[in-house]
Amino acid sequence: MLNLNRDVVVVGAGPSGLTAARELKKAGLTVAVLEARDRVGGRTWTDNVDGALLEIGGQWVSPDQTVLLDLLDELGLKTYSRYRSGESVYIGADGIPVRYTGDSFPVDSATAVEMDKLIALLDGLAAEIGPTEPWAHAKARELDTISFHHWLRAHSDNEEACNNIGLFIAGGMLTKPAHAFSALQAVLMAASAGSFTHLTDEDFILDKRVIGGMQQVSLLQAQELGDDVVLNSPVRTINWSVNPDGGSPESYRVTVVSERATVNARFVIMAVPPNLYSRVSFNPPLPRRQHQMHQHQSLGLVIKVHAVYGKPFWREDGLSGTGFGAGSLVQEVYDNTNHGDVRGTLVGVHFR
Numbered sequence: 001m002l003n004l005n006r007d008v009v010v011v012g013a014g015p016s017g018l019t020a021a022r023e024l025k026k027a028g029l030t031v032a033v034l035e036a037r038d039r040v041g042g043r044t045w046t047d048n049v050d051g052a053l054l055e056i057g058g059q060w061v062s063p064d065q066t067v068l069l070d071l072l073d074e075l076g077l078k079t080y081s082r083y084r085s086g087e088s089v090y091i092g093a094d095g096i097p098v099r100y101t102g103d104s105f106p107v108d109s110a111t112a113v114e115m116d117k118l119i120a121l122l123d124g125l126a127a128e129i130g131p132t133e134p135w136a137h138a139k140a141r142e143l144d145t146i147s148f149h150h151w152l153r154a155h156s157d158n159e160e161a162c163n164n165i166g167l168f169i170a171g172g173m174l175t176k177p178a179h180a181f182s183a184l185q186a187v188l189m190a191a192s193a194g195s196f197t198h199l200t201d202e203d204f205i206l207d208k209r210v211i212g213g214m215q216q217v218s219l220l221q222a223q224e225l226g227d228d229v230v231l232n233s234p235v236r237t238i239n240w241s242v243n244p245d246g247g248s249p250e251s252y253r254v255t256v257v258s259e260r261a262t263v264n265a266r267f268v269i270m271a272v273p274p275n276l277y278s279r280v281s282f283n284p285p286l287p288r289r290q291h292q293m294h295q296h297q298s299l300g301l302v303i304k305v306h307a308v309y310g311k312p313f314w315r316e317d318g319l320s321g322t323g324f325g326a327g328s329l330v331q332e333v334y335d336n337t338n339h340g341d342v343r344g345t346l347v348g349v350h351f352r
């Protein structure tokens with residue numbers, strides 16, 4: 001068992017925890033990162049399956065992820081554009097695949113009008129409410145007490161338009177069905193991406209990939225941190241006090257107990273998803289409302305299916321590999337061929 005003394009202890013070696021630790025170390029503080037698993041990267045994981053490099057978790061970067069883009073530069077990582085030339089495929093309410101080009105789904109004109117109307121409404125709300133304090137807006141309560149599914153149907157009686165607009169947030173971003181989150185959460189998601197229109201544009205949201213895989217962001221940062229990252233060491237208990245011995249800023253205020261290391265530190269950063277906080281015993285307990293908030297936050301459920309072929313045969317047929325079908329088992333498909341790979345990879349995304 002390691003016994004360490006540090007300025008800051010970070011729980012979780014995903015991209016957030018490692019970035020925080022590296023920044024603090026650059027600022028001259030001592031750090032330790034405790035990670036439950038036998039690898040870093042959390043929900044970003046680049047693995048080799050049967051000789052094919054596959055990105056099992058997060059992989060795409062959009063132009064508005066400016067902090068991530070700067071970090072990629074700093075770490076010397078290069079990006080490449082997702083393959084997007086050619087026609088895409090849309091499967092609408094009738095279940096028949098239709099080839100199309102351009103930004104809009106090939107729907108009938110009445111559905112197109114309804115989709116444009118809903119997008120304009122959501123763009124307006126996103127601009128008005130903004131990403132920083134959605135709860136403070138006069139419309140917050142109204143929008144937070146109706147599901148996105150029902151909000152869409154309150155504004156349009158075109159089922160295909162509602163399903164397509166729902167897909168941009170439910171499938172693409174929050175990975176849970178549109179009845180499982182509020183209209184306010186949908187607006188917040190749009191506002192944090194700059195606009196709802198951005199979410200409807202896969203060439204914006206799924207713009208770039210990292211050569212060699214997104215997990216490198218974590219691997220390279222962990223390499224710099226060296227022995228300060230402790231793997232296979234789930235944190236079980238955090239003993240903390242606000243003012244242990246008269247408030248000296250130098251005094252240790254937390255003791256974090258994990259499987260392989262106990263760390264005394266001045267501060268702790270929890271860089272784990274909020275629904276996992278309850279796996280850690282806080283002593284004294286966290287404030288009741290904070291505890292409840294963590295318990296009530298749910299993450300989505302998404303499955304990525306990769307199919308690797310000898311070559312990207314769809315390109316010869318003039319297809320981009322992009323496909324959408326809000327009512328299909330796999331709602332989105334993209335060309336996920338790796339940089340410089342002669343093989344072709346399609347990735348299908350299914351959420352529930």
Ligand SMILES: Cc1cc2nc3c(=O)[nH]c(=O)nc-3n(C[C@H](O)[C@H](O)[C@H](O)COP(=O)(O)OP(=O)(O)OC[C@H]3O[C@@H](n4cnc5c(N)ncnc54)[C@H](O)[C@@H]3O)c2cc1C
Pocket residue numbers: 011012013014015016017034035036037040041042043044056057058059060061233234235236271272273276279280302304
């Ligand atoms: C399938 C999928 C696809 C995605 N696609 C994209 C995408 O294309 N673009 C994009 O920007 N984002 C995408 N994301 C989201 C992105 O992966 C996450 O936003 C990102 O990984 C969050 O980083 P994090 O460090 O906050 O948390 P995580 O990556 O979840 O890291 C948290 C770490 O904490 C560890 N941990 C948990 N509990 C403890 C404990 N008690 N003690 C010690 N360690 C603990 C975990 O093992 C984990 O390593 C995707 C996510 C998934 C699942």
